[in-house]
């Protein structure tokens with residue numbers, strides 16, 4: 356599998372901290388406090404550094420398609436009870452999770468890929484299970500719009516990022532049977548963290 360993040364991996368976390376401070380990390384962590392006893396599925400977690408303080412309570416699976424990101428995650432989350440997988444996530448019979456974390460990963464995927472991933476997630480979540488999504492949404496002011504456009508151009512150049520726009524997360528999740536149950540906004544709503552449940556699980 357080609358590693359599109361191999362060049363960026365060493366700089367990814369420092370770069371995001373330089374541009375966004377702690378905001379992206381806060382968006383990733385805003386819903387979680389007690390993970391004891393939970394099985395968590397993390398997809399596209401990158402280097403895992405922002406989860407490091409939580410690691411002793413993290414149990415479940417960590418899926419990445421970048422070898423360099425995964426290598427770092429294994430070190431950064433070495434005290435967790437997560438198993439690490441280099442591949443596209445696929446549901447496995449009998450393997451179910453309490454929650455799925457999709458942090459700044461859906462915006463790198465085409466709509467069709469998101470729909471297919473949601474299908475695998477649906478098969479892998481307990482009936483009352485939740486998706487925790489954190490990602491970029493439509494920028495609300497000119498400065499954010501400029502940074503956003505620069506970021507997309509940078510990622511298209513460096514990581515072969517496939518999109519020139521943002522997915523309509525809410526439309527896609529809604530049409531796949533998911534219902535938004537909570538939301539928190541960061542940076543005037545440019546970044547949002549959301550909790551989603553299956554319609555049948557409410």
Ligand SMILES: C[S@@+](CC[C@H](N)C(=O)[O-])C[C@H]1O[C@@H](n2cnc3c(N)ncnc32)[C@H](O)[C@@H]1O
Pocket residue numbers: 360398399400401402418419420421424442443444458459460463464
């Ligand atoms: C923009 S980075 C975000 C990393 C991390 N979530 C963060 O917030 O720092 C996107 C990550 O998702 C991974 N990724 C993209 N598509 C994926 C997929 N279908 N399955 C697993 N990982 C994926 C990439 O390899 C990359 O590490």
